[in-house]
Ligand SMILES: [Ca+2]
């Protein structure tokens with residue numbers, strides 16, 4: 336991850352000092368949802384995918400374990416284990432919480448502040464993506480305090496299918512790769528996966544794990560702590576939520592601050 340490699344600039348002492356500062360300021364402990372508060376499975380609950388805890392932590396990189404049909408997650412092979420995701424049927428909703436404030440940062444690539452992951456995927460014909468399956472919408476709202484909710488401009492399934500690894504190029508039942516993608520990195524919204532092979536899509540993701548990128552700028556909020564996904568009553572299908580991932584604070588700015596704090600101590604030593 337960028338954060339870890341960034342510490343290489345300062346060496347072990349710098350990393351240790353940064354660790355102290357992170358602890359002192361209570362900075363983000365997890366980029367993913369760490370809690371949920373309020374799960375309404377909706378009018379047509381799916382009892383197999385009924386555990387909201389499946390939407391906490393990292394999105395899924397390897398799926399099918401519970402069905403004995405394992406494979407690395409890629410845009411042609413979506414997560415489908417009950418431990419991977421939770422269902423929200425029409426009329427239902429689920430609220431997730433981050434353990435830190437997620438800010439609207441204009442300097443984030445494409446303005447995106449967090450990613451949302453589901454189980455939509457690309458249908459493959461002749462080795463290329465020809466259509467998006469399971470893109471049935473879904474309303475995303477954000478909140479600072481869990482009571483004042485603002486709707487964002489994108490819908491749940493507007494974004495990109497999940498990719499678990501950058502070094503697996505088999506579309507169906509691939510073994511786990513060695514290089515995980517970054518779920519906290521946004522895909523360029525102008526990328527069009529249709530007509531592309533898995534290798535071309537992986538190149539287009541540029542290290543990202545996919546997802547729907549959300550920019551909270553239009554909500555007027557400077558930061559958010561809660562994300563609510565709702566399935567409109569007018570929908571006919573279920574939404575399957577795998578997880579959410581916050582875009583981290585740019586590392587370079589943080590390290591310059593840390594370096595300026597620890598440098599005088601080194602000179603006195
Ligand atoms: Ca933003």
Ligand SMILES: [Ca+2]
Nearest residue numbers: 389390419577
């Ligand atoms: Ca999950």
